[in-house]
Amino acid sequence: MELLEPDILLQLLIGGLLAGMLYALLACGLNLVFGVMRVINLAHAELMLVGAFGAYVLFTIFGLHPLVSLLLIVPVLFIAGYYLQSVLIERVVERPMLTSLLATYGLSIILINVGLLLFSADFKSVPVLQGSFLIGELTVSKPRVTAGVISLLLTVGVYLFLERSHLGKAIRAVSEHAQVAAICGIDVRKIRMLTFGMAAAMAGAAGVMLSVIYSFWPGSGIDFIQKCFAIIIIGGMGNFLGALYGGILLGVVEAFVGGFASTQWAEAVAYLLLVTVLLIRPTGLKGVARA
Amino acid sequence: MKRRLSLFALLSVVLAIIVSPVVTHAKDIVVGTSVALTGKYARTGQEQLQGFQMWVDEVNARGGLLGQQVKLVHYDDESKPETGAKLYEKLITDDKVDLLIGPYSSDVTMAASTVAEKHNFPMVSSGASASEIWERGYKNTFGLYTLAELYMDEIIELGKAKGLRKIALIYENTAFPRAVASGVKTKAKQLGLDVVFEEEYGKASTDFSAMIIKIKAKKPDIVIGGSYLPDSVAFMRQAKENRLYAKIFAFAVGPGLPDFGQNLGLDAEGVMGNTQWEPTLKLPGAKEFSEKYKAKYGHEPGYHAGGGYGAGYVLEAAVKKASSTDRDKVRASLASLDIVTAFGRYKVDATGKQIGKPGYWVQWLSGERHVVLPAEVATAKVAYPFKDWGKR
Numbered sequence: 001m002e003l004l005e006p007d008i009l010l011q012l013l014i015g016g017l018l019a020g021m022l023y024a025l026l027a028c029g030l031n032l033v034f035g036v037m038r039v040i041n042l043a044h045a046e047l048m049l050v051g052a053f054g055a056y057v058l059f060t061i062f063g064l065h066p067l068v069s070l071l072l073i074v075p076v077l078f079i080a081g082y083y084l085q086s087v088l089i090e091r092v093v094e095r096p097m098l099t100s101l102l103a104t105y106g107l108s109i110i111l112i113n114v115g116l117l118l119f120s121a122d123f124k125s126v127p128v129l130q131g132s133f134l135i136g137e138l139t140v141s142k143p144r145v146t147a148g149v150i151s152l153l154l155t156v157g158v159y160l161f162l163e164r165s166h167l168g169k170a171i172r173a174v175s176e177h178a179q180v181a182a183i184c185g186i187d188v189r190k191i192r193m194l195t196f197g198m199a200a201a202m203a204g205a206a207g208v209m210l211s212v213i214y215s216f217w218p219g220s221g222i223d224f225i226q227k228c229f230a231i232i233i234i235g236g237m238g239n240f241l242g243a244l245y246g247g248i249l250l251g252v253v254e255a256f257v258g259g260f261a262s263t264q265w266a267e268a269v270a271y272l273l274l275v276t277v278l279l280i281r282p283t284g285l286k287g288v289a290r291a
Numbered sequence: 292m293k294r295r296l297s298l299f300a301l302l303s304v305v306l307a308i309i310v311s312p313v314v315t316h317a318k319d320i321v322v323g324t325s326v327a328l329t330g331k332y333a334r335t336g337q338e339q340l341q342g343f344q345m346w347v348d349e350v351n352a353r354g355g356l357l358g359q360q361v362k363l364v365h366y367d368d369e370s371k372p373e374t375g376a377k378l379y380e381k382l383i384t385d386d387k388v389d390l391l392i393g394p395y396s397s398d399v400t401m402a403a404s405t406v407a408e409k410h411n412f413p414m415v416s417s418g419a420s421a422s423e424i425w426e427r428g429y430k431n432t433f434g435l436y437t438l439a440e441l442y443m444d445e446i447i448e449l450g451k452a453k454g455l456r457k458i459a460l461i462y463e464n465t466a467f468p469r470a471v472a473s474g475v476k477t478k479a480k481q482l483g484l485d486v487v488f489e490e491e492y493g494k495a496s497t498d499f500s501a502m503i504i505k506i507k508a509k510k511p512d513i514v515i516g517g518s519y520l521p522d523s524v525a526f527m528r529q530a531k532e533n534r535l536y537a538k539i540f541a542f543a544v545g546p547g548l549p550d551f552g553q554n555l556g557l558d559a560e561g562v563m564g565n566t567q568w569e570p571t572l573k574l575p576g577a578k579e580f581s582e583k584y585k586a587k588y589g590h591e592p593g594y595h596a597g598g599g600y601g602a603g604y605v606l607e608a609a610v611k612k613a614s615s616t617d618r619d620k621v622r623a624s625l626a627s628l629d630i631v632t633a634f635g636r637y638k639v640d641a642t643g644k645q646i647g648k649p650g651y652w653v654q655w656l657s658g659e660r661h662v663v664l665p666a667e668v669a670t671a672k673v674a675y676p677f678k679d680w681g682k683r
Contacts, residue, residue, distance in 0.1 A: 015504070121328060121329040121337070122333065223495055257501075258498075258502060259504060263499060263502050264464060
């Protein structure tokens with residue numbers, strides 16, 4: 001069977017890893033918010049699309065390369081997320097789960113419809129970074145390798161920030177126990193705003209990366225948010241590294257299932273993987289999940 | 292106080308009725324349709340609606356149908372068959388429309404036509420071509436499009452003439468793409484070509500790289516996609532990324548639309564596809580329609596717009612022939628009608644399936660879409676073979 005030839009396997013592996021890195025960037029942001037404030041942000045994928053459409057607009061109007069617009073979109077989404085937290089999300093933190101689900105669901109509906117008004121339901125794409133280069137017999141897609149590597153760098157960067165920096169420690173403290181963190185003199189409200197800003201910025205960055213790989217329209221979010229849910233449950237709810245591993249795992253397994261079975265099966269993989277992980281390790285790969 | 296409140300309520304109800312946007316005069320002929328304005332088929336659905344809207348404007352400018360103004364009621368079926376079915380139920384029972392136009396896509400039409408059949412309501416179906424739709428013994432669905440099974444015939448004949456043997460076939464897992472695929476398999480068998488790779492994919496698929504890696508290993512001469520617009524664009528983009536090469540690339544829906552070239556730029560070069568209609572065809576009124584459409588919407592109409600426009604003219608001819616909007620009379624006249632509109636010939640068999648209209652094939656050449664097959668209507672010669680990615 002020609003599928004078992006090493007170069008095909010390697011080709012599938014590379015494709016899967018690169019896709020997984022993008023998933024990871026998106027899912028880590030979602031998990032960060034959940035970890036710190038126990039809010040599942042249903043509008044996370046729409047924030048990603050804000051980034052994607054931002055890249056599209058900057059490219060079509062000003063001819064800006066998406067890698068340049070990344071430098072603009074990330075801070076803009078950080079600020080937007082920061083204030084979105086203080087205006088909206090802050091009001092639903094520590095409320096019953098349904099309240100925050102409804103609030104973020106509402107936000108996603110608003111964003112989708114604003115998108116439809118501004119951009120219609122057509123598929124958009126940013127035609128830069130096309131084609132591929134060859135390493136021996138392997139073809140490496142330029143947009144995917146760019147998106148994958150940048151996504152990984154950003155995710156690891158945020159991880160190091162959380163682990164090493166003072167603020168990062170404060171974020172983790174709030175995630176561990178908000179009340180104790182507050183007693184220790186941490187401004188919990190500020191930390192939450194910072195966290196949501198970071199998550200929004202990560203989603204925006206993922207959107208810019210998405211724009212160079214796929215075509216998208218304002219309703220594209222659903223496919224991604226569903227995968228993200230699977231990823232964070234697979235990796236462990238609220239665990240940043242868990243989402244990173246989960247994302248990459250999903251990307252690779254999808255690629256191999258797509259290769260050995262079919263693309264249709266690859267779309268179901270997220271959920272099969274989810275059920276499998278829940279059966280074997282109910283808390284996800286990296287544990288946690290105390291709500 | 293209570294009295295004043297109820298008076299206020301009454302007043303608001305009256306006011307609501309007066310300013311209500313549904314101003315249907317008793318004499319209007321109401322035509323109902325639902326097309327995809329969001330979701331996967333949005334682009335093509337919107338075109339179909341705009342083409343149809345153009346007929347509505349024209350017929351009203353000419354003094355209406357049977358002396359009455361035509362009013363269009365339309366909804367967005369979100370590219371979903373289940374939503375389409377609900378909307379046709381609503382059009383027939385709530386809105387009490389006089390005439391029906393089908394939705395876009397075979398997928399949604401399968402569902403909508405079942406509702407029309409249940410109410411015994413004739414429906415002119417633009418935007419559907421899977422012959423499965425007409426194989427259920429229904430009496431109320433009248434097709435406009437050349438059948439999906441014939442979509443790739445001349446492409447495969449071209450391959451045969453060039454001595455090609457191996458076909459890779461991929462298609463979405465819904466009615467129309469499956470019909471295209473079954474046509475490809477039949478034709479390939481007939482001409483002695485082999486389908487060396489075959490795979491279905493989901494409606495929401497955006498990533499075909501794993502599939503492309505497998506196709507590459509089979510080294511096909513021809514790659515055929517039973518596709519819609521978004522998937523054909525994504526596939527070509529990823530074919531380039533993965534350096535998949537074949538002598539012919541052909542897609543069902545996609546290359547026939549201006550968006551294909553806009554999205555892919557130079558990578559569209561040489562890609563072939565089916566088309567139901569092109570503005571350059573020598574059909575009565577096609578050129579005028581194309582010019583008017585371009586003036587109104589800012590771009591040339593593709594065949595989806597042409598189909599919507601043609602559906603209007605078929606409906607008009609049927610109503611005129613019946614001299615009434617009575618369902619039984621309209622059904623009878625749709626069944627026996629044989630006319631040529633700006634969209635081409637309309638003639639159906641006993642099941643309502645289109646048998647009068649031929650298919651056409653396009654190819655992207657120097658950034659433009661040209662009709663290349665059949666030769667008698669071609670505006671350019673087929674460019675063969677497809678230029679390898681490295682040599683562009």
